[in-house]
């Protein structure tokens with residue numbers, strides 16, 4: 001979004017708060033540093049999540065947020081970065097344009113994103129989401145991560 005003062009530069013989001021119907025974003029101009037707030041109608045994503053049990057539930061961005069926060073605990077990520085990551089993941093999910101999305105697909109999207117930014121967070125996330133039945137399967141996933149890395 002362009003700066004409303006100088007209209008020359010893009011702005012970055014420095015803070016973002018959701019309530020039920022609007023997203024309040026605090027923005028800062030990358031050029032003149034002017035700060036302003038925008039209120040955006042949240043695009044309430046209109047789809048359901050199909051859980052492993054087959055049950056449908058309404059999509060809730062907070063669940064993704066909580067999962068990520070948990071995985072990133074004590075890792076060097078600011079609140080701003082986390083919000084941007086959640087936004088990003090949500091956009092990806094919305095872009096699927098499905099009415100029903102299986103929860104494991106969302107888990108996949110989140111884990112792929114985390115894999116790119118923080119390996120510890122990635123392993124933490126998949127350890128919950130894949131609910132490894134043993135330390136051995138967890139260790140083999142960690143090993144795979146290391147070998148994938150050395151290939152790249």
Ligand SMILES: [Zn+2]
Nearest residue numbers: 003006029032
């Ligand atoms: Zn400006």
